[in-house]
Amino acid sequence: MGMAAPMSAASLEERLHRAAEKGDAATVRTLLAQGARVDARNPAKATPLLVATRHNHVDAAHALIQAGADVNAKDAIEDSPYLYAGARGHLEILRATLAAGADLKSTNRYGGTALIPAAERGHAEAVAMLIAAGVDVDHVNNLQWTALLEAILLSDGGPRHVQIVRQLIAARADVNLPDGEGRTPLQHARQRGYRQIEALLLAAGARPG
Structure with missing residues (x-):
């Protein structure tokens, strides 16, 4: 055989x-x-x-x-x-x-770090892990959005995203860094009626206008 x-x-x-x-x-x-x-x-x-x-x-x-x-x-x-x-x-x-x-500096097809979609999708534990690892909290993707902006712009403003905004602020994210059209996180939060997020941003030094 x-x-x-x-x-x-x-x-x-x-x-x-x-x-x-x-x-x-x-x-x-x-x-x-x-x-x-x-x-x-x-x-x-x-x-x-x-x-x-x-x-x-x-x-x-x-x-x-x-x-x-x-x-x-x-x-x-x-x-x-x-x-x-x-x-x-x-x-x-x-x-x-x-x-x-x-x-930690690698980016996806949108030019975003792992932190940005994690923030957008409400994955608070992943956000915490990535912040602790040292991912740049103020990285701007190809859409001219940061993790903080996406946690507001592309969210429902609910508890998970409120927690993520709190985490990003604690990690010293720039609360006044605007999008490509000059609109700030605070302006987006107000436009959407996200009162808890608005309060967090103001407490962190967001400029009203």
Whole structure:
């Protein structure tokens, strides 16, 4: 009986992507041990770690990071495991990417850091983690918005976003930094009737006009 042909690298890596998508950490480890490249790209240029991160598969993500996966590797639309975990509030994976050398200055396709979409989407725990890690709270994205502006402009003004505004103020975000049209966070909060946010901004030194 002839010996079985060795599995091709391409086949190993396709299986690695499928295992990452399913969250099968044991198979991820097995395939890596068999020689699958930890940062192999799929047709969308995503790595297995980004695939696992998109599905919030914590164990599979940990297995890949422990094997040296690049937490900053971007796909075709400029998502990386670190940026995606921050934007989606996937806290365990975000924590692991930060520990593994996440580039705090890296930006998404909108020119924003991980902090900006985290603030917009109301992920207060992720915001706290990113602030503590040292992400620039006053970074301005391609839309000329900061995390503070997005927490007001693109929110419902509810408790999660009030908490995020409070966190950003505590981190010394510039409460008077305007958008590209010269409108300040306070003006946007007033326009939307977000009274709690307005009060926080005024207490932090926002100029009324």
